[in-house]
Amino acid sequence: MQCGTMVAELLQFIIAGLKSGAVYALVALGFTIVFGATGAINFAQGEFYMLGGMTGVLLTTWGVPLPLAVVGAVMLTAVIGAAFELVAVRPIASGDPLRIIMVTIGGSVVLRQAALHLFGPDERALRPFTAGPSLRLLGAAVERQTLWVWAITAMAVVVLAVVYRQTMFGKAMRATSIRRDAARLVGIDASAMVTASFGLAAALGALGGLVVAPLTQTAFYVGSGMGVKGFAAAILGGLGNPVAAVGGGLILGLLESLTAGYLDPLYKDAVALVVLLGVLFLRPQGLLGGRGTEKV
Amino acid sequence: MRTVRALAPYLVAIVVAAGPFLTDDRFLLKVLTFVGLNALVIVGLALLFGFAGQVSLGHAAFVGLGAYASAVCSVRFGWPWIVGFIAAGSLAALGGLILALPSLRLKGHYLAMATLGFGELASLAFVEAEPVTGGVDGFSGIPFPSIGGFEFREPAALYWLVWAIVGIAVLLATNLTALRPGRAMRALHGSELGALASGVDTTGIKVRVFVLSATLAGLAGALYASVVGFVSPSVFTVGSSVTFLAMAVIGGTGSLAGPLVAATALTLVQYLDALIPGISRDTARIVQSFQEDVYGMSIVLVVLLAPRGVSGLLKRLGSVGRP
Amino acid sequence: MERLSVSLVFVLLVAMLFGCAGGTKDAADEGPKPVKIGAVLSLTGTYAGLGEAEKRALELEVDRINASGGIAGAPIELIIEDDGTDEAKAVAAAAKLIEQDGVVALIGASGTGQTMAMRGDVKRAGVPQISLAGGTVVTGEFDPLVFQTPWSNRIVVPFVLEAINRAGHTKVALLSDSGGYGKDGRAVIMENVASAGIELVADETFNPGDTDLTAQLTRIKASGAQAVLLWTAGKEAAVAVKSARELGLDQPFFGGSGQARVEFIEGAGEAAEGFIFGTGKSLVPANWGEGSVQFETVSDFATRFETAYGEQPDIFAGHAFDALTILADALDRVGPDASPQELRDAIEATNGVVGFGGTFTFSKTDHNGLTTDDLALYTVESGKWVPVK
Numbered sequence A: 001m002q003c004g005t006m007v008a009e010l011l012q013f014i015i016a017g018l019k020s021g022a023v024y025a026l027v028a029l030g031f032t033i034v035f036g037a038t039g040a041i042n043f044a045q046g047e048f049y050m051l052g053g054m055t056g057v058l059l060t061t062w063g064v065p066l067p068l069a070v071v072g073a074v075m076l077t078a079v080i081g082a083a084f085e086l087v088a089v090r091p092i093a094s095g096d097p098l099r100i101i102m103v104t105i106g107g108s109v110v111l112r113q114a115a116l117h118l119f120g121p122d123e124r125a126l127r128p129f130t131a132g133p134s135l136r137l138l139g140a141a142v143e144r145q146t147l148w149v150w151a152i153t154a155m156a157v158v159v160l161a162v163v164y165r166q167t168m169f170g171k172a173m174r175a176t177s178i179r180r181d182a183a184r185l186v187g188i189d190a191s192a193m194v195t196a197s198f199g200l201a202a203a204l205g206a207l208g209g210l211v212v213a214p215l216t217q218t219a220f221y222v223g224s225g226m227g228v229k230g231f232a233a234a235i236l237g238g239l240g241n242p243v244a245a246v247g248g249g250l251i252l253g254l255l256e257s258l259t260a261g262y263l264d265p266l267y268k269d270a271v272a273l274v275v276l277l278g279v280l281f282l283r284p285q286g287l288l289g290g291r292g293t294e295k296v
Numbered sequence B: 001m002r003t004v005r006a007l008a009p010y011l012v013a014i015v016v017a018a019g020p021f022l023t024d025d026r027f028l029l030k031v032l033t034f035v036g037l038n039a040l041v042i043v044g045l046a047l048l049f050g051f052a053g054q055v056s057l058g059h060a061a062f063v064g065l066g067a068y069a070s071a072v073c074s075v076r077f078g079w080p081w082i083v084g085f086i087a088a089g090s091l092a093a094l095g096g097l098i099l100a101l102p103s104l105r106l107k108g109h110y111l112a113m114a115t116l117g118f119g120e121l122a123s124l125a126f127v128e129a130e131p132v133t134g135g136v137d138g139f140s141g142i143p144f145p146s147i148g149g150f151e152f153r154e155p156a157a158l159y160w161l162v163w164a165i166v167g168i169a170v171l172l173a174t175n176l177t178a179l180r181p182g183r184a185m186r187a188l189h190g191s192e193l194g195a196l197a198s199g200v201d202t203t204g205i206k207v208r209v210f211v212l213s214a215t216l217a218g219l220a221g222a223l224y225a226s227v228v229g230f231v232s233p234s235v236f237t238v239g240s241s242v243t244f245l246a247m248a249v250i251g252g253t254g255s256l257a258g259p260l261v262a263a264t265a266l267t268l269v270q271y272l273d274a275l276i277p278g279i280s281r282d283t284a285r286i287v288q289s290f291q292e293d294v295y296g297m298s299i300v301l302v303v304l305l306a307p308r309g310v311s312g313l314l315k316r317l318g319s320v321g322r323p
Numbered sequence C: 001m002e003r004l005s006v007s008l009v010f011v012l013l014v015a016m017l018f019g020c021a022g023g024t025k026d027a028a029d030e031g032p033k034p035v036k037i038g039a040v041l042s043l044t045g046t047y048a049g050l051g052e053a054e055k056r057a058l059e060l061e062v063d064r065i066n067a068s069g070g071i072a073g074a075p076i077e078l079i080i081e082d083d084g085t086d087e088a089k090a091v092a093a094a095a096k097l098i099e100q101d102g103v104v105a106l107i108g109a110s111g112t113g114q115t116m117a118m119r120g121d122v123k124r125a126g127v128p129q130i131s132l133a134g135g136t137v138v139t140g141e142f143d144p145l146v147f148q149t150p151w152s153n154r155i156v157v158p159f160v161l162e163a164i165n166r167a168g169h170t171k172v173a174l175l176s177d178s179g180g181y182g183k184d185g186r187a188v189i190m191e192n193v194a195s196a197g198i199e200l201v202a203d204e205t206f207n208p209g210d211t212d213l214t215a216q217l218t219r220i221k222a223s224g225a226q227a228v229l230l231w232t233a234g235k236e237a238a239v240a241v242k243s244a245r246e247l248g249l250d251q252p253f254f255g256g257s258g259q260a261r262v263e264f265i266e267g268a269g270e271a272a273e274g275f276i277f278g279t280g281k282s283l284v285p286a287n288w289g290e291g292s293v294q295f296e297t298v299s300d301f302a303t304r305f306e307t308a309y310g311e312q313p314d315i316f317a318g319h320a321f322d323a324l325t326i327l328a329d330a331l332d333r334v335g336p337d338a339s340p341q342e343l344r345d346a347i348e349a350t351n352g353v354v355g356f357g358g359t360f361t362f363s364k365t366d367h368n369g370l371t372t373d374d375l376a377l378y379t380v381e382s383g384k385w386v387p388v389k
Helices: A003-038 A045-061 A066-089 A097-119 A144-166 A168-178 A180-185 A190-216 A222-237 A242-262 A265-282 B002-022 B026-051 B059-076 B081-103 B108-128 B155-178 B180-190 B192-197 B202-228 B238-251 B257-269 B281-289 B291-305 B309-320 C002-025 C048-067 C087-100 C112-117 C119-125 C153-166 C180-192 C214-222 C236-246 C262-272 C293-309 C315-334 C340-348
Strands: A135-137 A140-142 C035-041 C076-082 C105-108 C129-131 C146-148 C171-177 C199-206 C227-231 C253-255 C276-280 C351-354 C359-361 C375-381 C384-387
Touching (some): A003 A144, A003 A190, A003 C214, A097 B238, A144 A168, A144 A190, A222 A265, A222 B108, A265 B081, A265 C199, B026 B059, B026 B155, B026 B202, B059 B081, B059 B238, B081 B108, B238 B291, B257 B309, C035 C087, C048 C076, C076 C087, C153 C227, C171 C180, C180 C199, C227 C236, C315 C340
Parallel strands (some): C035 C076, C105 C129, C171 C199
Antiparallel strands (some): A135 A140, C276 C375
């Protein structure tokens, strides 16, 4: 094969990997934020990804213009996320991570089944944000929607970083995730911060589900698979570190894409699982994270 | 009153053992055999969740491991059933050990994710390892269990075999929880730090309990394969693991009785329309369509409102009549 | 104390069960003894959509047959059990229908796995089974008792391969899923490419649920294929054709029954235009030619179905209709008191029975009974499938 085609092929795989990776990054950020605030894993995180796409489709079928539908779906999912925290997580006064995990496992089943009853069992399509043929880059194709995936992910990360560093709210969130009782002592409403973290995580997940729906379609059952991948990305970077979560997502996407491209596509799904188990067993603090993850 | 209480477990055992004498309904016996299979898995999960405070989202994978192991041993190798049965338990135990050893350093929520990853990986493997598992088409023609020259082909015989093994597992588990390891496990559930401080080898106990529960799941899988005669990957999904977990969680912590009652009830619900003749088909359908909703909702409600689950309920029920 | 209450609950539960089960057996019959037929359908779970359509078709047909005198005066009694798309439940349902209800024949299951799981009980009881599942394994792993009505890959694959060859494409890339339908199809395709005069220049697979097929399509693009054969029933089909167009892979796409789904065309949008797939003629009944027996049969069924339920029957309803049509035809020949064994022999002797799927003729080695004559090619035009002229 010619050198030029080989480069184009590699570039094509990298583009595909960074596209999936950006979505994983959004879901992984959600895991990280909730983990930061509660010390627990939110097993319902993947369902927020699903809810984003499904509510977006629902809104457009009602005739809502696409940009409004996207914003509406993100906000709606954020409200569902925050409400889920208020109803199911806050009553666990002890904050026992085991019980929070159990509640989110149960909650994920409830959310998925609710979506099944509301939206039906079939897959649904969302139209691309901007129509038109794909762009060319050194012989490789870049779909317009892929540019949206990257743009929206980048925007979400920047906004998140600014909010976390510059605003009072962000500082309170960070303080809570570092030491909950100390945060409370300086007058931060720690439980409000936990609610906010669920809302934020849900919004990020929903954004991922929305921006990728025009490429892949969506269905009530897509949440749990994405949950596992998003978690693998989060743990790869090191749970609790937002920057690392984004890095983890992109690395995972690339690994998958290169595996599918140069090994065998059938091993693609196994990549995330092997990464998940490997990192858990060998380096629970993550590849990119330095901070200890064990919260006692 | 006290004597009744002491006699109660024996009473249950007698009723369960007498099942095939009370009915000649072969379908009912089959359903009750399936109840027994789930009960076997739940005994292990109840120990893991209720006593050791660990969550597994991968137990269906161990059931699958056992089912395929016994199917391969009896069909491909032509080995006696009992050898396949033991192989199934051993393989699941080994799988459990491999998963538990590295997980032991991690806290509860990591084990949950690790078992979830393991469960997904196993599902993939069951589909992809086609030469061994038969792939998506499944593995058919698995013979009935047989020991010596006796083949368990009648529903009553299968019922007795399965429930006898459940009985042994329950006895084993009861003794385990009553003895020192049991108290250590309970300490673990209360506070791991506390348990550590009082000299309990927490990681060792966690691993042992996990391996035991994986073994029981593997044995249940071996029995499932030979009771049904057909095995396919769609049975051993993470969804099934969540159902098992729901049974254990709803059953509650700190006792075996609660989880067993929950396993029995939640399995029977699936056969509602066939078991209760008067029930309208639509009612049964609605119940069955919302079955998973009920599982999910029950997990949430039990964790929030009644962390001790059915066990706690039973205890409270019991203490009402206490003099 | 806990033990006592547990025991009480347990004893009550068990007693309730045994009590209930005892009560099921005293239904006194009047008039001629009905012919009992059992159906195991997936009314809940993953295949709920299939099972519901099948149930409607079966109930519609049983009512029609009974209204016109049944089988030599004896009505058909149809007992439907839900398997919840679960194999253990399918086994229990088969056991219940055979042992508790004493049915002479079984229809179902909706899914391939559930159908295979029932086999043990079917064999033991010697009751004939007509499956509604499309997996090649159902009649490929041959059992004298088991029949199936959908167009199996065994006939659709050669039909589509021939069409590809006729279109002048000899170098073909295959893209199939690693789930049930795709894997099944891929195996049959491998057996048949050589005889169809086609060379497979790429053989790519993907997992159900994959959201990105760039790697596979990039390799297909590099393989020099003249056409792409896509074999999947999942939502990834839409992803495949969309990304193919984006990647500049403009070769024609071919597929099988998996593309006869509205969701595929909706999901793929413009990229689906020009897609060619092969499946049963009855997808567009006019294929049969107006006035033909097939056309009348299919449109009559469609009309009655629409009158009863307010919507057009889908192919799954059609496959269920066929199962009952075949069964009723066999029963007509051997009478309502036939034993399961006699009924099985009569089903195997089915010759030229016209149903939704086509004209069924079974033999000692063919329990699917359809041929490529029952299939047609379709292409997607302006968001709808139309027959290829």
